[in-house]
Amino acid sequence: MVEPQAHHSGADRASGVFMVAWPLTEAIHSPTIPSMAFNLKKVLKALLFSSSQPLSTKEIQEAFERFHRQPAAPVAPEGSAPAAAPADAADAPAEAPDSPDLYEDVPVLVTATQIREAMDEIAAELAAADDGLALVDGAAGYRIATHPRFARWIRILREEPPPVKLSQSSIETLAVVAYRQPVTRSEIESVRGVSADAGLAKLLERDLISVVGRAELPGRPIQYGTTDHFLEFVGVKSLDELPASDVLSSRQIDEWLRGGQAGHTPNDADMGLDELALGAPSEAPAPAPENAAP
Numbered sequence: 001m002v003e004p005q006a007h008h009s010g011a012d013r014a015s016g017v018f019m020v021a022w023p024l025t026e027a028i029h030s031p032t033i034p035s036m037a038f039n040l041k042k043v044l045k046a047l048l049f050s051s052s053q054p055l056s057t058k059e060i061q062e063a064f065e066r067f068h069r070q071p072a073a074p075v076a077p078e079g080s081a082p083a084a085a086p087a088d089a090a091d092a093p094a095e096a097p098d099s100p101d102l103y104e105d106v107p108v109l110v111t112a113t114q115i116r117e118a119m120d121e122i123a124a125e126l127a128a129a130d131d132g133l134a135l136v137d138g139a140a141g142y143r144i145a146t147h148p149r150f151a152r153w154i155r156i157l158r159e160e161p162p163p164v165k166l167s168q169s170s171i172e173t174l175a176v177v178a179y180r181q182p183v184t185r186s187e188i189e190s191v192r193g194v195s196a197d198a199g200l201a202k203l204l205e206r207d208l209i210s211v212v213g214r215a216e217l218p219g220r221p222i223q224y225g226t227t228d229h230f231l232e233f234v235g236v237k238s239l240d241e242l243p244a245s246d247v248l249s250s251r252q253i254d255e256w257l258r259g260g261q262a263g264h265t266p267n268d269a270d271m272g273l274d275e276l277a278l279g280a281p282s283e284a285p286a287p288a289p290e291n292a293a294p
Helices: 010-015 040-050 057-069 087-091 112-129 148-158 168-180 185-192 197-205 228-234 250-261
Strands: 005-007 019-021 133-137 142-146 209-214 222-226
Touching: 040 057, 040 112, 040 142, 057 112, 112 133, 142 148, 168 185, 168 197, 168 222, 185 197, 185 222, 197 209
Parallel strands: none
Antiparallel strands: 005 019, 133 142, 209 222
16 A cells, blocks of 8 residues: 655644645545446346347336336434334335435436437447347337247257248238238238239238228228238338338229229239330331321
8 A cells, every 4th residue: 555645844844734645546536426326237138138028218218217216225323223014014115225326316218319329329239248148129119039040959959840931922912011001811812913812811821911991991901910920920020111112102003903993914014024124125116107298
């Protein structure tokens, strides 16, 4: 330990007062200065692991509001003995020791930007650790899940068969539903030109589409729309993030439906797949005969 250095002056010696100068490195470590601030990332990790459902930004913000509505734990004065526990203390929930980085200086409001930035850091840490976990930012919120590389082990544990890929017919039906919803079976068949029963049944079984209502048409046909599972399936948060499509836009499909009702089946030209779009050479106009009349 570094010995203190005493500095004496003539006046100090006369009065019996002297000053002791401690090194600066000894003075900066004060127990009254908090060693760390509130750690939002640690709290979010705990919330994610403890939740069986995706956590939305609103649910996280509501948790912080409830934290501040709870009564604060009483703090015993320094040097005093701890208060005696009440008789029914055995029935009270046991609380873990307070940690300054978890329960002190907790903000009343955590903004969506702060939550998103902290989640991005958590996702980067999980990806760098490569421990088989990943942060999924889905339509319903954030959740921690196993990495797709471990899917085979998860299926073995659960004794589940491998997933069955969607057929081309089901994919086409799903695309029409996604871009045209709410849509009826007859409207899908008018666009595709074939029966949609098998495709709709498979999509309903996979929870990619669901019944969303009935159309105001004779017979009140059932209308179909996509589900939240569909958004996770294609990796988007909302339907607005789907790629723009001139071929499957509502205007194009409405034109095809009107044509289908008139007995016209959509062809390649109607779908934007004409010869020019496919790169086929266009025919040059035939030259007029030399003796042709003007």
